[in-house]
Amino acid sequence: MLFLALIFGLIIGSFLNVIIYRLPLNLQGKNYSIISPSRSICPNCQVPLGFWQLLPLLSFIIQKGKCKSCKAKISWQYPIIELISAVISVLIIARFGIGFEAFFYLLFGYISITLFIIDFKHQLLPDVLTLGLLWLGLLFHLEDFAALSQGIIGAVAGYLSLWSIHWIFKLLTGKAGFGYGDFKLTAALGVWLGWEILPLLISLSAAAALIFALFKGIKIGQVFAFGPFLLIIGNFLLFINKIAL
Template identity: 45%
Template sequence: MAYLHTIWQQLPIFFWVLCVAVALVIGSFMNVLIYRLPLILKRQWKNECETFLAEIKDEPQLPQGRFDLAYPRSQCPHCHHKIPFWWNIPVLSFILLRGRCHNCRQAISWRYPIVELLSVAITILLFWRFSLSIQWLWACVFALALIAAACIDLKTLLLPDQLTLPLLWLGLLVNTHQLFVSTHQSLWGAAFGYSSLWVLYWCFKLLTKKEGMGYGDFKLFAAIGAWLGWSSLPIILLFSSAAGALVGIAVLAKQRKRQQLQLPFGPFLAASALVYLVFGEQIYHLYWMML
């Protein structure tokens, strides 16, 4: 950290170029994580339990052979042509290719450059919030994990334990040094985060005979509580619920045919947590002044 501080003071332009480059690379890896982790999980579930085949029968052909976050090389999801490294540069390659695969000319999802640019934006915003400190580095880890979890939930309605549980334990460990909140706040935040949504889930299910959210939401909210403390949870839950309700109403209003709406809650929890991470102190004081 002292070395980075020296670079920041003596070579500020180089420091920011380095930060942007690292954030872009991390954003690019997050795109691999967002695309591959659900497929890895589905393949594991298929091998472990034949009953899951009914849920994935309409999915595209699952990859054969070794398939993890490191192997095989990135390839086009349409033609499966391996992407050379010069066409895999974050954001720049998307611009040069005009948003299309260099081999089959099929459109590349806008998710890729958006996630990469969002990684840069949140890194800079958190630097403004925490300056050059160990808090900034851990806040970036927390924020980028939230972005990855939100994108996976938005795409697949899944919040993998492989993301939420390590994030929960990491939040508890980080706050043993009281980087964001006290250890007491962190422990109770994890407990209240899980139990509060668990109670809401069962109340809703008993009243409506329907499931309003998944267990992955409980674990994500517990992880948020572990990082930001129990006192942040009422505000984050209020913001995420209000945002989810507004989006849900807007989506239902646009639907011509009345059908059951499946709206993931994870992205709203993640977005509210990111807002609180950056503007938490101001929001906290304003919230309690209004009560």
């Protein structure tokens, strides 16, 4: 069963790679969608990949990380995302078995990975993913009234707290602190975690972002994505609170 979860996770991971690559292009108005072009192409030489090259992880190992046609290096992002997706799938199926909870937690994990990479690379948190995460969280808590009300307050409080920090910062300095995608992502995480966890989520994410900025030598006023920090801390807190117990 866990072996099937592993294979399933690898296949989903390879699908997440397609979304990560195509969704930002689609939002820029380019002619890309989930189904078009129907076969993935090499980003360097545009040659369509053969069927056996679409096998997750294995194809990367067989091709030694290079495109078969043009020998361009294939990004490590592809096998790493497939692996992370596989690990998440195995952990969740091992903890919950196949069922309602596993289904929602798997979607939470998959959407988190996708948002993480897209925001990190493009400083973009697509609505279809942040709001999708929010609606999923509400559906997940539908049967449990206490969790649902915690989640609804969490969504409102999550959105408004980042929104107010953003505007206070903007009025004081004239610069934008966060993007609207960050508000929606915090709202979505607020639904999943409940409002009581929000202060911890926001302060830990801000601390992580600060450490990252110092470590990378990012200067004051320089822009970088905040979403990945919210996502890492959000996943960590959800895991500690709901999954590990």
